[in-house]
Amino acid sequence: MENQYVILVSxxxxxxxxxxxxxxxxxLLRKEISFDEIFDVDIPVEIDLNDEETVLEKCLELADQLEIISVFTMNEYRIPxxxxxxxxxxxxxxxxxxxxLRCRNKKMARQKLNEAGVGEVQYCLVNSQSDLEAELKGIDFPLIVKPSNDSGSKNVYLCKDKAEVSTALHNIVQSKNNIVGQSIDTDILIEEFLDGPEFSVESVxxxxxxxxxxxxxxxxxxxxxxxxVGHDFPANLNADEENEIRSLVEQSLSVLGVDFAVTHTEVKLTEKGPRIVEVNARPGGDEIPHLVKAVTGIDLKSLAFLVTLGKGIASLDLSSSTVPSASIRFLLANQEGKVYFDExxxxxxxxxxKWYVNNGESVQxxxxxxxxLGYFIVYGDEQNPSCSKADSVEKELSITIKNPLEI
Structure with a gap:
């Protein structure tokens, strides 16, 4: 183990x-490596991660000199x-x-799942306004319009008619690259609106x-x-709903060819049953791993690394201190202005x-x-589930945003 290396991709x-x-x-592979990071890793390599050929050449060169046993990242954009x-x-x-690639690109995932008849969803792909008339035939409104390979709910639109679809397309087309400089897929995904509560399934x-x-x-x-705006773990589902969701996710991961990965799969529970929104080949964000560890003792992030070594849950040192439920709530700005809260x-x-902003700071x-703006996490107990405690805290926590005309 002393001379075994792991490549960490951004x-x-x-x-x-x-x-x-x-x-x-x-x-460490990263485009720019900070001074602190240089001393935190054994071999820092500054390299343009969007130049795949150069990256692969460098990794092969390193592999000739060192015993590399794993390549690991939880960076959504760098998983492929x-x-x-x-x-x-x-x-x-x-x-x-x-x-x-299928997990990173919603278009590819939807194509593969529909071909296999797993949780089929009506969809079409367009890359220009001229495609709209023909492609929208046979698909009922409302529709979701979104980029195939962006993230963070960026440029996701609910459209009630063709005019709104046209506006959404125009806005998405303006975004040529994502935040790490990768090209946005020119195929824009238009699919039926999946109406129902939303869940995510954490699995390995x-x-x-x-x-x-x-x-x-x-x-x-x-x-x-x-x-x-929040997450509650575990979800309060009846046995049939839970079994349906579990079955869909297991089938979907198999169809997509997922292996040796911790996954975070987003699902809507519709009148027609559960349907996949997207599959992410990494632990969930938004502190979901914190909630999962508090309740189950399982550290999803450690597990994500261990599976690159062929290991599973049995290899984890499980936390023995667990709670019945855990919740997170995010704090939002309902308008532009200066934010004030009780520090x-x-x-x-x-x-x-945690606050992402300072008191008195201008926010969008x-x-x-x-x-x-920030978040807080609460744990439940046998008498009070975490979701109830989170609701109580939200009522107590006052946030005021004053726009320039009010100050």
Missing amino acids: PRDNEVQLVKEKGYKTI LASKISEVLQLKCHLPYEAS TVNAQTTVIGITKKLVTPYPLSIE QFQSASIREQ RTESNFNR
């Missing part, structure tokens, strides 16, 4: 620390690159490259065997914004609290998951 979380704690040496590197280095336990697949760890209830603002606010229910209206 980590966004605590990947470096996870790998070091397991006793492995670290190779990590899979490609693993494939080129002929590592045994990795997410197959084709599966990584090793050697083609999927274990569902739990189901999270997602709280989302009404369209047109579709911002995630000293405390509640016995809050286990963790929250219109996506990328510009929320």
Whole structure:
């Protein structure tokens, strides 16, 4: 283990620390590496991650000199690159490259699932206004219009008629690249609106065997914004609903070819049964791993690394201190202006609290998951579920936003 290396592809979380704690040496690939990071890893490599050919050449060069046993990232945008590197280095336990592309690109996932007859959803693909008339025939409104390969609910629109679809297309086409400089797929996805409560399924697949760890209830603002405002774990579902959702996710991961991955699959429970919204080949964001660990003792992030070594839940040191339920609530700005809140606010229910902004700071209206104001996490007990405690805290926590005319 002393001389075994793990390649970390532009980590966004605590990947470096996870790998070091397991006793492995670290190779960091990133376009720009900070001064602190240089001393935190064994081999820092500054490289343009959008230049796949150069990255692969560099990794092959490193593999000639070092024993590389894993390629790891929880960075949504870099999962396909990590899979490609693993494939080129002929590592045994990795997410197959084709599966990584399907998880990254909603168009590819929808095509594959529909072809297999798994949770079929009506959809079409367009890349210009001229395609609209023909492609929309036979699909009922309302419709969801979204980019095939962006994230964070960015540029996702609910459209009630053709004019709104046309406006959504125009807005999406303006976004040529995502936040890491990758090209946005020119095929724009238009699909039937999946009406119903939303959930996410946290699971792990090793050697083609999927274990569902739990189901999270997602709280989302009404369209047109579709911002995630909270999560409750575990979701309060009846046995039939839970079994239907679990079955759909297990089938979907198999059809998409997912293996050696922790996944976060978003699902809507519609009148026709559960339907897949998207599959992410990484642990959920928004502190969902915190909620899962508090309730189950399972550390999804550690597990995400361990599966790249062919290991599963049995290899984890499970936390013995667990609670019946856990919830997170995000704080939003309902308008542009200066935000004011009580920095000293405390509640016995809050286990963790974080502000993304400073008191008195100018903020934009929250219109996506990328510009929320902060969050708090609460745990439930046998008498009071975490969702009830979260609702109580929200009522107590006062946030005021004054626009320039009010100040």
